[in-house]
Amino acid sequence: ASSLAQAGAASGRTIGAAIAANLLGNNPYTTIVQTQFDGVTPGNEMKWQTTEPSQGSFNFGPADQIVSFAQSHNMKIRGHTLVWYNQLAGWVNNVPASQILSVMNNHITAEMTHFKGNIWYWDVVNEAFNEDGTRRSDIFQNDIGNAYIADAFTTARAADPNAKLCYNDYNIEDMNSAKSQAVYSMVQSFKASGVPIDCVGFQSHFIVGQVPADFQATLQKFANLGIDVQITELDDRMPTPASSANLNQQATDYANVAKACLGVSRCNDITTWGVGEPDSWVPGTFSGQGQALLYDSNYQPKPAYTSFLNAL
Ligand code: XIL
Numbered sequence: 372a373s374s375l376a377q378a379g380a381a382s383g384r385t386i387g388a389a390i391a392a393n394l395l396g397n398n399p400y401t402t403i404v405q406t407q408f409d410g411v412t413p414g415n416e417m418k419w420q421t422t423e424p425s426q427g428s429f430n431f432g433p434a435d436q437i438v439s440f441a442q443s444h445n446m447k448i449r450g451h452t453l454v455w456y457n458q459l460a461g462w463v464n465n466v467p468a469s470q471i472l473s474v475m476n477n478h479i480t481a482e483m484t485h486f487k488g489n490i491w492y493w494d495v496v497n498e499a500f501n502e503d504g505t506r507r508s509d510i511f512q513n514d515i516g517n518a519y520i521a522d523a524f525t526t527a528r529a530a531d532p533n534a535k536l537c538y539n540d541y542n543i544e545d546m547n548s549a550k551s552q553a554v555y556s557m558v559q560s561f562k563a564s565g566v567p568i569d570c571v572g573f574q575s576h577f578i579v580g581q582v583p584a585d586f587q588a589t590l591q592k593f594a595n596l597g598i599d600v601q602i603t604e605l606d607d608r609m610p611t612p613a614s615s616a617n618l619n620q621q622a623t624d625y626a627n628v629a630k631a632c633l634g635v636s637r638c639n640d641i642t643t644w645g646v647g648e649p650d651s652w653v654p655g656t657f658s659g660q661g662q663a664l665l666y667d668s669n670y671q672p673k674p675a676y677t678s679f680l681n682a683l
Contacts, residue, residue, distance in 0.1 A: 372680060372683070374406055374407045374408075375407045375408060375665075375679070375680055375683065376407060376408055376409035378680050378683035379409070379641070379683050380409065381683075382633055382683070383639065384632060384633070384638070384639055384640060384641060384683070385409055385410040385447050385491075385639060385640045385641075385642075386407075386408055386409060386410060386640075386641055386642075386683070387408055387409070387410025387411055387412055387446075387447070387449060387640060387641070387642035387643070388404055388407075388408045388410070388411060388412070388642060388643050388644075388645065388646050389411070389412045389413070389414040389451075389604065389642065389643070389644045389645050390404055390411050390412070390413065390414060390437060390440075390645075390646070390650075391413075391414050391415065391416075391650060392413070392416050392433040392434070392436040392437050393433075394650060395436065395437070395440055399670045400646055400647070400649075400650065400670060403646055403647075403666065403670060404646060405444050408446065409445070409446050409447065410446055410447040410448070410449065410491070410640060410642060411437060411440070411441045411446050411447075411448055411449070412448070412449040412450075412451050412603070412604075412642055413433075413434050413437045413448075413450075413451060414451075414644070414645070414652075415433075415458065416433040416434040416436075416437055417434045417450055417451055417452065417453075417482070417486075418451075418452060418455065418458040418459075419453075419454075419455065419458065419459045419460050419463070419478060420458045420459060420460045420461075421433060421434070421458075422434065422478075422482055423460055423478055423481070423482070424460050425460070425462055426462055426466075426474070427477075429481055429482070429485070431482075431485050431486075434486070438486065438489055442489070447491040447640075448489060448490050448491055449490070449491060449492050449493075449494065449601075449603065449640070449642060450482075450483075450486060450490040450492070450493040450494065450534070451493075451494045451497070451539070451603075452493075452494040452495075452496075452497040452539060453478065453479050453482060453483070453493065453494070453495050453496070453523065453527065454475060454478075454479065454495060454496045454497065454511060454519075454520075454523050455496070455497040455498060456498070456507060456509035456510065456511070457497075457498070459510070463510060464510055466510075468513075468514040469514075471510060471511065471514040471515055472514075472515050472519070472522060475511060475515070475519065475522070475523060475526075476522065476523075476526045479495070479523060479526045479527050479530060480526060480529075480530045483527060483530035483531045483534065484530055484531070486531070487530070487531045487533075487534075488531070488533065490531065490534045491534070491535065492534065492535040492536070492537050492569070492570055492572075492599075492601065492640070493527060493531075493534050493535070493536055493537065494537050494538075494539040494572055494603070495523050495524055495527045495536050495537060495538065496520050496523050496524070496538055496539070497539045497540070498539070498540050498541065499511075499512070499520055499538075499540070500540060500550050500553050500554060501550070502542060502548070502549065502550050503549050503550070504549035504550050504552060504553030505553070520538070520557065521561065521564075521566045524536055524561070524566050524567050524568055525566060525567060527567070528567035535569040535570050535599065536567060536568055536569045536570065537568075537569065537570035537571060537572045537599075537601065537603075538554065538557070538558065538568060538570075538571050538572070539571070539572035539574060539603055539604075540554055540571075540572070540573075540574060541573075541574035541575070541576050541604070543571070543573055543574075543589075544573050544575055544577075544582075544583050544586050544589055545583035545585055545586070545589060546585055546588060546589040546592055547585070551589060554571065555592065555593060555596075558571060558593065558596050558598060559596055562596055562597055562598070568598060569598055569599060570598050570599040570600065570601055571593050571598060571599075571600055571601075572600075572601050572602075572603035572604075573586075573589075573590070573600065573601070573602050573603065574603055574604035574605075574644075575602050575603070575604060575605040575606075575628065576604060576605075576606055576608075576644070577605070577606065577607045577608070577624060577628075578607070578608055578609075579607055579608065579609040579617050579620050579621050579624060580617075580620050580624065582607070582624045582627050582628060582631075586627070586628070586631040587630070587631035587632075587634045587635060590631060590632065590634075590635040590637075590638050591634070591635050594635050594636070594637035594638070598637070599637045599638075599639055600635060600637055600638045601638065601639065601640040601641075601642070602628060602632055602638070602640065602641040602642065603640070603642050604642065604643075604644040605625075605628060605641060605642065605643045605644060606643060606644045606645065606651065606653060606663035606664055607621050607624045607625065607628075607663050607675070608653045608657060608660040608661060608662070608663035609621065609660065609661070609662055609663070610659055610660060611654070611659060611660065611661040611662055613661070613662040617662075618662070618673060618674050618675070619674060621662075621673070621674070621675045622673075622674035622675045622677070622678035622679075623678065624675070625665070625675040625676075625678055625679040625682070626678040626679060626681070626682035627682075628641065628679075629641065629679055629682035629683050630682055633682075633683070643664055643665060644663075644664070645664050646664060646665070646666055646670070647664055647665070647666030647667060647668070647669075647670045648661060648662055648663075648664065648666070648667055648668040649668060649670070651663055651664050665679060
């Protein structure tokens with residue numbers, strides 16, 4: 372295959388990248404996005420702090436740029452994300468507790484209505500669990516209670532019935548973790564009680580050499596609940612400067628991720644969280660770490676690119 376998208380399409384998988392509106396037009400970045408990928412996720416442009424920076428005042432401009440770019444290149448769009456404690460507009464924390472549910476539902480409805488018909492899968496709720504499997508203490512959990520996630524999905528289904536709805540999180544790729552088990556139990560109870568959920572997104576922010584050996588089994592376990600599974604924010608970080616041993620291990624890791632998805636019929640998307648080192652969130656977030664994506668600091672393909680392509 373001559374591109375990741377073409378390789379993925381041969382087995383019915385979409386291969387996406389998180390992109391940034393303010394980088395569109397930069398090259399070779401934009402050329403790589405257009406030629407290698409057939410899906411995009413806005414990295415920040417659909418988050419609450421951008422889309423509803425003050426109550427009832429919406430700003431969809433940056434996200435609209437990504438939507439029109441994607442549509443003009445026939446790319447699928449993952450919407451990310453509607454309800455999340457982080458990158459939340461500051462005003463939300465000052466809303467009286469009794470009004471948080473209606474504020475949340477209004478945000479979901481307004482944003483999904485704006486993008487109605489254009490979004491393939493939406494990350495309705497992002498990162499709602501702690502590592503020990505308990506619910507994260509945030510404004511939604513504290514003011515609405517456990518039911519807020521089900522409420523969010525019910526509202527989302529009504530707003531755009533044709534969009535698939537995901538719960539998205541990290542450190543759930545190994546089924547032995549308490550967090551993975553808690554998310555599994557939640558989805559199981561949603562399916563049993565008719566709460567509309569279509570998908571779980573596995574962020575997959577990996578450390579080189581540490582892709583869980585049971586990743587495919589975990590994807591299959593979740594898929595067996597009758598939902599789609601997606602790899603939504605893939606990267607694989609290492610200490611920088613990168614050693615050739617780590618770059619080779621990373622090539623193995625990316626191939627293993629491709630194989631894990633291809634081994635599960637309901638795994639229909641692999642999205643990397645960026646294109647290359649300059650646009651990766653890793654160096655700015657994990658001190659001394661980087662080179663987590665398929666392209667290097669000059670947007671040249673790395674060993675991981677070739678092995679990922681070949682494994683698709
Ligand atoms: C990151 C973005 O890539 C950064 O640009 C931003 O500064 C912080 O957020 N999990 C998620 C993503 O769900 O939204 C995060 O994206 C990375 C971790």
